[in-house]
Amino acid sequence: MEVTAVATQGRHGSTDWVSAYMLLYSDTGRVWKQYMLEDNRIVGNVNPDSVVHHKLSQSIRTRFLRFVPLEWSPSGRVGLRVAVYGCAYRSYVADFDGRSSLLYRFNQKSMSTVKDVISLRFKSRQAEGVLLHGEGQRGDYITLELHRGRLALHLNLGELQSSSARMVVTLGSLLDDLHWHSVLIERFNKQVNFTLDRHTQHFRTKGDGDSLEVDYELSFGGIPLPGKPGTFIRRNFHGCMENLYYNGVNVIDLAKRRKPQIYNILLLPLQYQQESLKVCTNCAEFSQQFHKSCFSVTFEFPLPAKT
Incomplete structure:
Protein backbone atom coordinates (compact mmCIF):
# COMPACT_ATOMS: atom_id res chain seq x y z
CA MET A 1 0.00 0.00 0.00
CA GLU A 2 1.14 3.56 -0.69
CA VAL A 3 0.12 5.55 2.38
CA THR A 4 -0.66 9.22 1.77
CA ALA A 5 -2.37 10.33 5.01
CA VAL A 6 -3.39 9.23 8.50
CA ALA A 7 -6.02 10.47 10.93
CA THR A 8 -6.55 9.94 14.66
CA GLN A 9 -9.26 10.22 17.31
CA GLY A 10 -9.37 9.48 21.02
CA ARG A 11 -11.45 6.77 22.67
CA HIS A 12 -15.18 7.49 22.34
CA GLY A 13 -16.95 8.50 25.54
CA SER A 14 -13.77 8.77 27.60
CA THR A 15 -10.97 11.15 28.57
CA ASP A 16 -8.41 9.06 26.68
CA TRP A 17 -6.49 10.34 23.65
CA VAL A 18 -2.98 10.65 22.21
CA SER A 19 -1.65 14.17 21.74
CA ALA A 20 1.61 13.25 19.96
CA TYR A 21 2.87 10.09 18.30
CA MET A 22 5.63 8.68 16.15
CA LEU A 23 4.92 6.79 12.90
CA LEU A 24 6.97 3.72 11.92
CA TYR A 25 6.62 1.55 8.83
CA SER A 26 7.88 -1.81 7.62
CA ASP A 27 7.31 -4.37 4.87
CA THR A 28 8.23 -7.28 7.18
CA GLY A 29 6.80 -6.39 10.58
CA ARG A 30 10.28 -6.92 12.06
CA VAL A 31 12.59 -4.21 10.73
CA TRP A 32 11.06 -0.77 11.20
CA LYS A 33 11.86 2.65 9.78
CA GLN A 34 10.70 5.96 11.19
CA TYR A 35 8.70 8.40 9.12
CA MET A 36 10.95 11.42 9.40
CA LEU A 37 9.76 14.84 10.49
CA GLU A 38 11.77 17.75 11.86
CA ASP A 39 10.84 17.02 15.47
CA ASN A 40 10.22 13.27 14.91
CA ARG A 41 6.61 13.52 16.10
CA ILE A 42 3.14 14.04 14.68
CA VAL A 43 0.64 16.24 16.51
CA GLY A 44 -2.42 14.27 17.62
CA ASN A 45 -5.59 15.05 19.55
CA VAL A 46 -6.62 17.39 22.38
CA ASN A 47 -9.95 15.67 23.08
CA PRO A 48 -11.50 12.24 22.45
CA ASP A 49 -13.87 13.10 19.60
CA SER A 50 -12.24 15.52 17.14
CA VAL A 51 -10.56 13.99 14.09
CA VAL A 52 -7.02 15.21 13.37
CA HIS A 53 -5.77 14.55 9.84
CA HIS A 54 -2.11 14.48 8.85
CA LYS A 55 -1.21 14.41 5.17
CA LEU A 56 2.22 12.89 4.62
CA SER A 57 4.58 15.25 2.83
CA GLN A 58 6.14 12.17 1.22
CA SER A 59 4.00 9.09 0.70
CA ILE A 60 5.37 5.78 1.98
CA ARG A 61 5.04 2.32 0.46
CA THR A 62 4.63 -0.26 3.17
CA ARG A 63 2.77 -3.33 4.42
CA PHE A 64 2.81 -2.47 8.13
CA LEU A 65 2.35 0.75 10.10
CA ARG A 66 3.11 1.30 13.77
CA PHE A 67 1.79 4.21 15.83
CA VAL A 68 3.95 4.91 18.91
CA PRO A 69 2.26 7.22 21.48
CA LEU A 70 4.61 9.88 22.86
CA GLU A 71 2.17 12.09 24.81
CA TRP A 72 -1.44 11.53 25.84
CA SER A 73 -4.32 12.87 27.92
CA PRO A 74 -3.13 14.28 31.28
CA SER A 75 -6.42 13.25 32.90
CA GLY A 76 -6.84 9.86 31.24
CA ARG A 77 -4.96 7.11 29.48
CA VAL A 78 -3.83 6.26 25.97
CA GLY A 79 -6.82 6.05 23.63
CA LEU A 80 -6.44 5.93 19.87
CA ARG A 81 -8.65 5.38 16.84
CA VAL A 82 -6.79 5.44 13.55
CA ALA A 83 -7.63 5.81 9.86
CA VAL A 84 -5.05 5.19 7.14
CA TYR A 85 -5.50 6.56 3.61
CA GLY A 86 -3.71 5.52 0.45
CA CYS A 87 -3.70 3.49 -2.73
CA ALA A 88 -2.66 0.00 -3.72
CA TYR A 89 0.10 -0.15 -6.30
CA ARG A 90 1.34 -2.83 -8.67
CA SER A 91 4.72 -4.28 -7.74
CA TYR A 92 7.21 -6.40 -9.70
CA GLN A 288 0.23 -8.05 -8.24
CA GLN A 289 -3.28 -9.11 -7.23
CA PHE A 290 -4.17 -5.48 -6.54
CA HIS A 291 -5.49 -2.98 -9.04
CA LYS A 292 -4.84 0.75 -8.88
CA SER A 293 -7.85 1.60 -6.74
CA CYS A 294 -7.79 3.87 -3.71
CA PHE A 295 -9.12 2.89 -0.33
CA SER A 296 -9.00 3.74 3.37
CA VAL A 297 -8.67 1.46 6.37
CA THR A 298 -10.02 2.30 9.82
CA PHE A 299 -9.37 0.30 12.99
CA GLU A 300 -9.34 0.62 16.78
CA PHE A 301 -7.15 -1.16 19.30
CA PRO A 302 -6.27 -0.94 23.03
CA LEU A 303 -2.95 0.48 24.19
CA PRO A 304 -1.11 0.24 27.53
CA ALA A 305 -2.15 2.56 30.33
CA LYS A 306 0.02 5.53 31.25
CA THR A 307 2.53 4.70 34.01
Missing part, protein backbone atom coordinates in the same frame (compact mmCIF):
# COMPACT_ATOMS: atom_id res chain seq x y z
CA VAL A 93 10.04 -7.81 -7.57
CA ALA A 94 13.10 -9.92 -8.44
CA ASP A 95 15.30 -11.63 -5.83
CA PHE A 96 19.08 -11.77 -6.36
CA ASP A 97 21.15 -14.19 -4.28
CA GLY A 98 24.60 -12.65 -4.90
CA ARG A 99 25.38 -15.23 -7.62
CA SER A 100 22.86 -14.23 -10.27
CA SER A 101 22.30 -11.66 -12.99
CA LEU A 102 19.47 -10.59 -15.26
CA LEU A 103 20.32 -9.59 -18.84
CA TYR A 104 18.15 -7.35 -21.00
CA ARG A 105 19.24 -7.92 -24.59
CA PHE A 106 18.66 -5.36 -27.33
CA ASN A 107 17.03 -6.16 -30.65
CA GLN A 108 20.03 -4.68 -32.46
CA LYS A 109 23.79 -4.94 -31.91
CA SER A 110 24.05 -1.66 -30.02
CA MET A 111 21.77 0.94 -28.47
CA SER A 112 22.72 4.61 -28.80
CA THR A 113 20.65 7.06 -26.76
CA VAL A 114 20.78 10.78 -26.05
CA LYS A 115 18.06 10.44 -23.42
CA ASP A 116 17.73 7.79 -20.71
CA VAL A 117 15.33 7.28 -17.82
CA ILE A 118 16.12 4.43 -15.42
CA SER A 119 14.15 3.83 -12.24
CA LEU A 120 14.08 1.09 -9.61
CA ARG A 121 13.76 0.33 -5.92
CA PHE A 122 16.21 -1.91 -4.11
CA LYS A 123 16.72 -3.53 -0.74
CA SER A 124 20.19 -4.89 -0.02
CA ARG A 125 21.76 -7.34 2.42
CA GLN A 126 25.31 -6.23 1.58
CA ALA A 127 27.25 -2.97 1.30
CA GLU A 128 28.75 -4.00 -2.06
CA GLY A 129 27.10 -5.09 -5.29
CA VAL A 130 26.37 -4.12 -8.89
CA LEU A 131 22.77 -3.12 -9.61
CA LEU A 132 23.12 -2.37 -13.33
CA HIS A 133 25.84 -2.23 -15.97
CA GLY A 134 26.12 -1.59 -19.69
CA GLU A 135 29.11 -0.80 -21.93
CA GLY A 136 30.07 -0.22 -25.55
CA GLN A 137 33.15 -0.89 -27.67
CA ARG A 138 33.99 2.79 -28.10
CA GLY A 139 34.38 3.20 -24.34
CA ASP A 140 30.90 4.21 -23.23
CA TYR A 141 29.60 2.65 -20.02
CA ILE A 142 27.10 3.09 -17.24
CA THR A 143 27.34 1.30 -13.89
CA LEU A 144 25.16 1.67 -10.82
CA GLU A 145 26.55 -0.09 -7.77
CA LEU A 146 26.68 -0.18 -4.01
CA HIS A 147 30.16 0.56 -2.67
CA ARG A 148 30.80 0.65 1.07
CA GLY A 149 27.11 1.17 1.66
CA ARG A 150 26.86 4.14 -0.70
CA LEU A 151 25.23 4.25 -4.14
CA ALA A 152 27.68 5.11 -6.93
CA LEU A 153 26.84 6.01 -10.53
CA HIS A 154 29.71 5.58 -13.01
CA LEU A 155 29.10 7.21 -16.38
CA ASN A 156 31.37 7.61 -19.40
CA LEU A 157 30.33 8.95 -22.81
CA GLY A 158 32.99 7.99 -25.34
CA GLU A 159 36.72 8.80 -25.21
CA LEU A 160 38.02 5.25 -24.85
CA GLN A 161 41.53 6.13 -23.66
CA SER A 162 40.72 9.24 -21.63
CA SER A 163 39.94 9.20 -17.94
CA SER A 164 38.85 12.86 -18.06
CA ALA A 165 35.43 11.91 -19.43
CA ARG A 166 34.64 9.49 -16.60
CA MET A 167 32.17 10.49 -13.93
CA VAL A 168 31.51 8.93 -10.53
CA VAL A 169 28.74 10.42 -8.39
CA THR A 170 27.77 8.93 -5.02
CA LEU A 171 24.68 9.35 -2.87
CA GLY A 172 23.48 8.05 0.48
CA SER A 173 25.14 5.93 3.15
CA LEU A 174 24.46 2.72 5.08
CA LEU A 175 22.17 1.53 2.28
CA ASP A 176 22.53 -2.14 3.29
CA ASP A 177 19.89 -1.57 5.96
CA LEU A 178 17.23 -3.96 4.59
CA HIS A 179 14.93 -1.04 3.77
CA TRP A 180 13.62 -0.11 0.33
CA HIS A 181 15.43 2.74 -1.44
CA SER A 182 14.20 4.48 -4.60
CA VAL A 183 16.54 5.38 -7.47
CA LEU A 184 15.91 7.54 -10.53
CA ILE A 185 18.47 8.34 -13.24
CA GLU A 186 17.48 10.91 -15.87
CA ARG A 187 19.91 11.88 -18.63
CA PHE A 188 19.55 14.21 -21.61
CA ASN A 189 22.77 14.61 -23.57
CA LYS A 190 25.32 15.69 -20.93
CA GLN A 191 22.80 16.74 -18.27
CA VAL A 192 22.11 14.12 -15.59
CA ASN A 193 19.77 14.03 -12.59
CA PHE A 194 20.67 11.27 -10.14
CA THR A 195 18.08 10.78 -7.38
CA LEU A 196 18.14 8.53 -4.31
CA ASP A 197 15.15 8.63 -1.96
CA ARG A 198 14.14 12.10 -3.25
CA HIS A 199 17.64 13.55 -2.79
CA THR A 200 18.87 14.66 -6.22
CA GLN A 201 22.38 15.34 -7.49
CA HIS A 202 22.52 17.37 -10.72
CA PHE A 203 25.69 17.08 -12.78
CA ARG A 204 27.07 17.41 -16.30
CA THR A 205 29.15 14.70 -17.94
CA LYS A 206 32.65 15.50 -19.17
CA GLY A 207 34.08 14.96 -22.65
CA ASP A 208 32.67 15.60 -26.11
CA GLY A 209 30.12 12.80 -26.29
CA ASP A 210 26.38 13.43 -26.01
CA SER A 211 25.09 9.89 -26.52
CA LEU A 212 25.48 6.71 -24.50
CA GLU A 213 26.24 3.72 -26.73
CA VAL A 214 25.77 0.30 -25.13
CA ASP A 215 26.45 -2.92 -27.03
CA TYR A 216 24.20 -5.99 -26.97
CA GLU A 217 22.71 -5.82 -23.47
CA LEU A 218 22.26 -4.29 -20.04
CA SER A 219 22.94 -6.49 -17.02
CA PHE A 220 21.17 -6.17 -13.67
CA GLY A 221 22.54 -7.64 -10.44
CA GLY A 222 26.06 -8.26 -11.72
CA ILE A 223 28.56 -7.98 -14.60
CA PRO A 224 28.95 -11.41 -16.25
CA LEU A 225 32.32 -12.25 -17.79
CA PRO A 226 31.87 -12.90 -21.56
CA GLY A 227 32.38 -16.53 -22.52
CA LYS A 228 32.43 -17.76 -18.93
CA PRO A 229 28.90 -18.46 -17.69
CA GLY A 230 28.52 -18.05 -13.96
CA THR A 231 31.67 -15.90 -13.67
CA PHE A 232 31.31 -12.26 -12.72
CA ILE A 233 33.76 -9.37 -12.88
CA ARG A 234 32.68 -7.63 -9.66
CA ARG A 235 30.66 -8.51 -6.58
CA ASN A 236 27.03 -9.19 -7.40
CA PHE A 237 24.02 -7.58 -5.80
CA HIS A 238 22.44 -9.54 -2.94
CA GLY A 239 18.89 -8.46 -2.21
CA CYS A 240 15.71 -7.44 -4.03
CA MET A 241 14.90 -5.07 -6.86
CA GLU A 242 11.41 -3.76 -7.49
CA ASN A 243 9.73 -1.99 -10.43
CA LEU A 244 12.85 -1.88 -12.59
CA TYR A 245 12.29 0.31 -15.66
CA TYR A 246 14.74 1.09 -18.46
CA ASN A 247 13.44 3.76 -20.87
CA GLY A 248 9.85 2.70 -20.31
CA VAL A 249 10.55 -1.06 -20.41
CA ASN A 250 9.45 -3.04 -17.35
CA VAL A 251 12.43 -5.41 -17.16
CA ILE A 252 11.18 -7.60 -14.31
CA ASP A 253 7.78 -8.02 -15.95
CA LEU A 254 9.52 -9.27 -19.11
CA ALA A 255 11.53 -11.71 -17.01
CA LYS A 256 8.45 -13.03 -15.19
CA ARG A 257 6.73 -13.58 -18.54
CA ARG A 258 9.89 -15.25 -19.90
CA LYS A 259 10.21 -12.95 -22.88
CA PRO A 260 13.14 -13.66 -25.25
CA GLN A 261 14.76 -10.26 -24.56
CA ILE A 262 15.55 -11.41 -21.01
CA TYR A 263 18.21 -13.95 -20.11
CA ASN A 264 18.74 -15.23 -16.57
CA ILE A 265 22.18 -16.20 -15.34
CA LEU A 266 21.79 -18.48 -12.32
CA LEU A 267 18.61 -16.66 -11.37
CA LEU A 268 16.96 -19.53 -9.51
CA PRO A 269 14.01 -19.67 -7.12
CA LEU A 270 15.70 -18.44 -3.95
CA GLN A 271 15.07 -19.35 -0.33
CA TYR A 272 16.30 -16.64 2.05
CA GLN A 273 17.07 -17.49 5.62
CA GLN A 274 16.26 -14.02 6.93
CA GLU A 275 12.55 -13.39 7.01
CA SER A 276 13.04 -9.72 6.14
CA LEU A 277 14.09 -10.75 2.64
CA LYS A 278 11.59 -13.56 2.21
CA VAL A 279 8.88 -10.97 2.05
CA CYS A 280 10.29 -9.65 -1.25
CA THR A 281 8.92 -12.57 -3.23
CA ASN A 282 5.75 -12.85 -1.17
CA CYS A 283 5.13 -9.14 -1.57
CA ALA A 284 5.52 -9.41 -5.33
CA GLU A 285 3.03 -12.25 -5.62
CA PHE A 286 0.61 -10.55 -3.25
CA SER A 287 0.91 -7.03 -4.66
Whole structure:
Protein backbone atom coordinates (compact mmCIF):
# COMPACT_ATOMS: atom_id res chain seq x y z
CA MET A 1 0.00 0.00 0.00
CA GLU A 2 1.14 3.56 -0.69
CA VAL A 3 0.12 5.55 2.38
CA THR A 4 -0.66 9.22 1.77
CA ALA A 5 -2.37 10.33 5.01
CA VAL A 6 -3.39 9.23 8.50
CA ALA A 7 -6.02 10.47 10.93
CA THR A 8 -6.55 9.94 14.66
CA GLN A 9 -9.26 10.22 17.31
CA GLY A 10 -9.37 9.48 21.02
CA ARG A 11 -11.45 6.77 22.67
CA HIS A 12 -15.18 7.49 22.34
CA GLY A 13 -16.95 8.50 25.54
CA SER A 14 -13.77 8.77 27.60
CA THR A 15 -10.97 11.15 28.57
CA ASP A 16 -8.41 9.06 26.68
CA TRP A 17 -6.49 10.34 23.65
CA VAL A 18 -2.98 10.65 22.21
CA SER A 19 -1.65 14.17 21.74
CA ALA A 20 1.61 13.25 19.96
CA TYR A 21 2.87 10.09 18.30
CA MET A 22 5.63 8.68 16.15
CA LEU A 23 4.92 6.79 12.90
CA LEU A 24 6.97 3.72 11.92
CA TYR A 25 6.62 1.55 8.83
CA SER A 26 7.88 -1.81 7.62
CA ASP A 27 7.31 -4.37 4.87
CA THR A 28 8.23 -7.28 7.18
CA GLY A 29 6.80 -6.39 10.58
CA ARG A 30 10.28 -6.92 12.06
CA VAL A 31 12.59 -4.21 10.73
CA TRP A 32 11.06 -0.77 11.20
CA LYS A 33 11.86 2.65 9.78
CA GLN A 34 10.70 5.96 11.19
CA TYR A 35 8.70 8.40 9.12
CA MET A 36 10.95 11.42 9.40
CA LEU A 37 9.76 14.84 10.49
CA GLU A 38 11.77 17.75 11.86
CA ASP A 39 10.84 17.02 15.47
CA ASN A 40 10.22 13.27 14.91
CA ARG A 41 6.61 13.52 16.10
CA ILE A 42 3.14 14.04 14.68
CA VAL A 43 0.64 16.24 16.51
CA GLY A 44 -2.42 14.27 17.62
CA ASN A 45 -5.59 15.05 19.55
CA VAL A 46 -6.62 17.39 22.38
CA ASN A 47 -9.95 15.67 23.08
CA PRO A 48 -11.50 12.24 22.45
CA ASP A 49 -13.87 13.10 19.60
CA SER A 50 -12.24 15.52 17.14
CA VAL A 51 -10.56 13.99 14.09
CA VAL A 52 -7.02 15.21 13.37
CA HIS A 53 -5.77 14.55 9.84
CA HIS A 54 -2.11 14.48 8.85
CA LYS A 55 -1.21 14.41 5.17
CA LEU A 56 2.22 12.89 4.62
CA SER A 57 4.58 15.25 2.83
CA GLN A 58 6.14 12.17 1.22
CA SER A 59 4.00 9.09 0.70
CA ILE A 60 5.37 5.78 1.98
CA ARG A 61 5.04 2.32 0.46
CA THR A 62 4.63 -0.26 3.17
CA ARG A 63 2.77 -3.33 4.42
CA PHE A 64 2.81 -2.47 8.13
CA LEU A 65 2.35 0.75 10.10
CA ARG A 66 3.11 1.30 13.77
CA PHE A 67 1.79 4.21 15.83
CA VAL A 68 3.95 4.91 18.91
CA PRO A 69 2.26 7.22 21.48
CA LEU A 70 4.61 9.88 22.86
CA GLU A 71 2.17 12.09 24.81
CA TRP A 72 -1.44 11.53 25.84
CA SER A 73 -4.32 12.87 27.92
CA PRO A 74 -3.13 14.28 31.28
CA SER A 75 -6.42 13.25 32.90
CA GLY A 76 -6.84 9.86 31.24
CA ARG A 77 -4.96 7.11 29.48
CA VAL A 78 -3.83 6.26 25.97
CA GLY A 79 -6.82 6.05 23.63
CA LEU A 80 -6.44 5.93 19.87
CA ARG A 81 -8.65 5.38 16.84
CA VAL A 82 -6.79 5.44 13.55
CA ALA A 83 -7.63 5.81 9.86
CA VAL A 84 -5.05 5.19 7.14
CA TYR A 85 -5.50 6.56 3.61
CA GLY A 86 -3.71 5.52 0.45
CA CYS A 87 -3.70 3.49 -2.73
CA ALA A 88 -2.66 0.00 -3.72
CA TYR A 89 0.10 -0.15 -6.30
CA ARG A 90 1.34 -2.83 -8.67
CA SER A 91 4.72 -4.28 -7.74
CA TYR A 92 7.21 -6.40 -9.70
CA VAL A 93 10.04 -7.81 -7.57
CA ALA A 94 13.10 -9.92 -8.44
CA ASP A 95 15.30 -11.63 -5.83
CA PHE A 96 19.08 -11.77 -6.36
CA ASP A 97 21.15 -14.19 -4.28
CA GLY A 98 24.60 -12.65 -4.90
CA ARG A 99 25.38 -15.23 -7.62
CA SER A 100 22.86 -14.23 -10.27
CA SER A 101 22.30 -11.66 -12.99
CA LEU A 102 19.47 -10.59 -15.26
CA LEU A 103 20.32 -9.59 -18.84
CA TYR A 104 18.15 -7.35 -21.00
CA ARG A 105 19.24 -7.92 -24.59
CA PHE A 106 18.66 -5.36 -27.33
CA ASN A 107 17.03 -6.16 -30.65
CA GLN A 108 20.03 -4.68 -32.46
CA LYS A 109 23.79 -4.94 -31.91
CA SER A 110 24.05 -1.66 -30.02
CA MET A 111 21.77 0.94 -28.47
CA SER A 112 22.72 4.61 -28.80
CA THR A 113 20.65 7.06 -26.76
CA VAL A 114 20.78 10.78 -26.05
CA LYS A 115 18.06 10.44 -23.42
CA ASP A 116 17.73 7.79 -20.71
CA VAL A 117 15.33 7.28 -17.82
CA ILE A 118 16.12 4.43 -15.42
CA SER A 119 14.15 3.83 -12.24
CA LEU A 120 14.08 1.09 -9.61
CA ARG A 121 13.76 0.33 -5.92
CA PHE A 122 16.21 -1.91 -4.11
CA LYS A 123 16.72 -3.53 -0.74
CA SER A 124 20.19 -4.89 -0.02
CA ARG A 125 21.76 -7.34 2.42
CA GLN A 126 25.31 -6.23 1.58
CA ALA A 127 27.25 -2.97 1.30
CA GLU A 128 28.75 -4.00 -2.06
CA GLY A 129 27.10 -5.09 -5.29
CA VAL A 130 26.37 -4.12 -8.89
CA LEU A 131 22.77 -3.12 -9.61
CA LEU A 132 23.12 -2.37 -13.33
CA HIS A 133 25.84 -2.23 -15.97
CA GLY A 134 26.12 -1.59 -19.69
CA GLU A 135 29.11 -0.80 -21.93
CA GLY A 136 30.07 -0.22 -25.55
CA GLN A 137 33.15 -0.89 -27.67
CA ARG A 138 33.99 2.79 -28.10
CA GLY A 139 34.38 3.20 -24.34
CA ASP A 140 30.90 4.21 -23.23
CA TYR A 141 29.60 2.65 -20.02
CA ILE A 142 27.10 3.09 -17.24
CA THR A 143 27.34 1.30 -13.89
CA LEU A 144 25.16 1.67 -10.82
CA GLU A 145 26.55 -0.09 -7.77
CA LEU A 146 26.68 -0.18 -4.01
CA HIS A 147 30.16 0.56 -2.67
CA ARG A 148 30.80 0.65 1.07
CA GLY A 149 27.11 1.17 1.66
CA ARG A 150 26.86 4.14 -0.70
CA LEU A 151 25.23 4.25 -4.14
CA ALA A 152 27.68 5.11 -6.93
CA LEU A 153 26.84 6.01 -10.53
CA HIS A 154 29.71 5.58 -13.01
CA LEU A 155 29.10 7.21 -16.38
CA ASN A 156 31.37 7.61 -19.40
CA LEU A 157 30.33 8.95 -22.81
CA GLY A 158 32.99 7.99 -25.34
CA GLU A 159 36.72 8.80 -25.21
CA LEU A 160 38.02 5.25 -24.85
CA GLN A 161 41.53 6.13 -23.66
CA SER A 162 40.72 9.24 -21.63
CA SER A 163 39.94 9.20 -17.94
CA SER A 164 38.85 12.86 -18.06
CA ALA A 165 35.43 11.91 -19.43
CA ARG A 166 34.64 9.49 -16.60
CA MET A 167 32.17 10.49 -13.93
CA VAL A 168 31.51 8.93 -10.53
CA VAL A 169 28.74 10.42 -8.39
CA THR A 170 27.77 8.93 -5.02
CA LEU A 171 24.68 9.35 -2.87
CA GLY A 172 23.48 8.05 0.48
CA SER A 173 25.14 5.93 3.15
CA LEU A 174 24.46 2.72 5.08
CA LEU A 175 22.17 1.53 2.28
CA ASP A 176 22.53 -2.14 3.29
CA ASP A 177 19.89 -1.57 5.96
CA LEU A 178 17.23 -3.96 4.59
CA HIS A 179 14.93 -1.04 3.77
CA TRP A 180 13.62 -0.11 0.33
CA HIS A 181 15.43 2.74 -1.44
CA SER A 182 14.20 4.48 -4.60
CA VAL A 183 16.54 5.38 -7.47
CA LEU A 184 15.91 7.54 -10.53
CA ILE A 185 18.47 8.34 -13.24
CA GLU A 186 17.48 10.91 -15.87
CA ARG A 187 19.91 11.88 -18.63
CA PHE A 188 19.55 14.21 -21.61
CA ASN A 189 22.77 14.61 -23.57
CA LYS A 190 25.32 15.69 -20.93
CA GLN A 191 22.80 16.74 -18.27
CA VAL A 192 22.11 14.12 -15.59
CA ASN A 193 19.77 14.03 -12.59
CA PHE A 194 20.67 11.27 -10.14
CA THR A 195 18.08 10.78 -7.38
CA LEU A 196 18.14 8.53 -4.31
CA ASP A 197 15.15 8.63 -1.96
CA ARG A 198 14.14 12.10 -3.25
CA HIS A 199 17.64 13.55 -2.79
CA THR A 200 18.87 14.66 -6.22
CA GLN A 201 22.38 15.34 -7.49
CA HIS A 202 22.52 17.37 -10.72
CA PHE A 203 25.69 17.08 -12.78
CA ARG A 204 27.07 17.41 -16.30
CA THR A 205 29.15 14.70 -17.94
CA LYS A 206 32.65 15.50 -19.17
CA GLY A 207 34.08 14.96 -22.65
CA ASP A 208 32.67 15.60 -26.11
CA GLY A 209 30.12 12.80 -26.29
CA ASP A 210 26.38 13.43 -26.01
CA SER A 211 25.09 9.89 -26.52
CA LEU A 212 25.48 6.71 -24.50
CA GLU A 213 26.24 3.72 -26.73
CA VAL A 214 25.77 0.30 -25.13
CA ASP A 215 26.45 -2.92 -27.03
CA TYR A 216 24.20 -5.99 -26.97
CA GLU A 217 22.71 -5.82 -23.47
CA LEU A 218 22.26 -4.29 -20.04
CA SER A 219 22.94 -6.49 -17.02
CA PHE A 220 21.17 -6.17 -13.67
CA GLY A 221 22.54 -7.64 -10.44
CA GLY A 222 26.06 -8.26 -11.72
CA ILE A 223 28.56 -7.98 -14.60
CA PRO A 224 28.95 -11.41 -16.25
CA LEU A 225 32.32 -12.25 -17.79
CA PRO A 226 31.87 -12.90 -21.56
CA GLY A 227 32.38 -16.53 -22.52
CA LYS A 228 32.43 -17.76 -18.93
CA PRO A 229 28.90 -18.46 -17.69
CA GLY A 230 28.52 -18.05 -13.96
CA THR A 231 31.67 -15.90 -13.67
CA PHE A 232 31.31 -12.26 -12.72
CA ILE A 233 33.76 -9.37 -12.88
CA ARG A 234 32.68 -7.63 -9.66
CA ARG A 235 30.66 -8.51 -6.58
CA ASN A 236 27.03 -9.19 -7.40
CA PHE A 237 24.02 -7.58 -5.80
CA HIS A 238 22.44 -9.54 -2.94
CA GLY A 239 18.89 -8.46 -2.21
CA CYS A 240 15.71 -7.44 -4.03
CA MET A 241 14.90 -5.07 -6.86
CA GLU A 242 11.41 -3.76 -7.49
CA ASN A 243 9.73 -1.99 -10.43
CA LEU A 244 12.85 -1.88 -12.59
CA TYR A 245 12.29 0.31 -15.66
CA TYR A 246 14.74 1.09 -18.46
CA ASN A 247 13.44 3.76 -20.87
CA GLY A 248 9.85 2.70 -20.31
CA VAL A 249 10.55 -1.06 -20.41
CA ASN A 250 9.45 -3.04 -17.35
CA VAL A 251 12.43 -5.41 -17.16
CA ILE A 252 11.18 -7.60 -14.31
CA ASP A 253 7.78 -8.02 -15.95
CA LEU A 254 9.52 -9.27 -19.11
CA ALA A 255 11.53 -11.71 -17.01
CA LYS A 256 8.45 -13.03 -15.19
CA ARG A 257 6.73 -13.58 -18.54
CA ARG A 258 9.89 -15.25 -19.90
CA LYS A 259 10.21 -12.95 -22.88
CA PRO A 260 13.14 -13.66 -25.25
CA GLN A 261 14.76 -10.26 -24.56
CA ILE A 262 15.55 -11.41 -21.01
CA TYR A 263 18.21 -13.95 -20.11
CA ASN A 264 18.74 -15.23 -16.57
CA ILE A 265 22.18 -16.20 -15.34
CA LEU A 266 21.79 -18.48 -12.32
CA LEU A 267 18.61 -16.66 -11.37
CA LEU A 268 16.96 -19.53 -9.51
CA PRO A 269 14.01 -19.67 -7.12
CA LEU A 270 15.70 -18.44 -3.95
CA GLN A 271 15.07 -19.35 -0.33
CA TYR A 272 16.30 -16.64 2.05
CA GLN A 273 17.07 -17.49 5.62
CA GLN A 274 16.26 -14.02 6.93
CA GLU A 275 12.55 -13.39 7.01
CA SER A 276 13.04 -9.72 6.14
CA LEU A 277 14.09 -10.75 2.64
CA LYS A 278 11.59 -13.56 2.21
CA VAL A 279 8.88 -10.97 2.05
CA CYS A 280 10.29 -9.65 -1.25
CA THR A 281 8.92 -12.57 -3.23
CA ASN A 282 5.75 -12.85 -1.17
CA CYS A 283 5.13 -9.14 -1.57
CA ALA A 284 5.52 -9.41 -5.33
CA GLU A 285 3.03 -12.25 -5.62
CA PHE A 286 0.61 -10.55 -3.25
CA SER A 287 0.91 -7.03 -4.66
CA GLN A 288 0.23 -8.05 -8.24
CA GLN A 289 -3.28 -9.11 -7.23
CA PHE A 290 -4.17 -5.48 -6.54
CA HIS A 291 -5.49 -2.98 -9.04
CA LYS A 292 -4.84 0.75 -8.88
CA SER A 293 -7.85 1.60 -6.74
CA CYS A 294 -7.79 3.87 -3.71
CA PHE A 295 -9.12 2.89 -0.33
CA SER A 296 -9.00 3.74 3.37
CA VAL A 297 -8.67 1.46 6.37
CA THR A 298 -10.02 2.30 9.82
CA PHE A 299 -9.37 0.30 12.99
CA GLU A 300 -9.34 0.62 16.78
CA PHE A 301 -7.15 -1.16 19.30
CA PRO A 302 -6.27 -0.94 23.03
CA LEU A 303 -2.95 0.48 24.19
CA PRO A 304 -1.11 0.24 27.53
CA ALA A 305 -2.15 2.56 30.33
CA LYS A 306 0.02 5.53 31.25
CA THR A 307 2.53 4.70 34.01
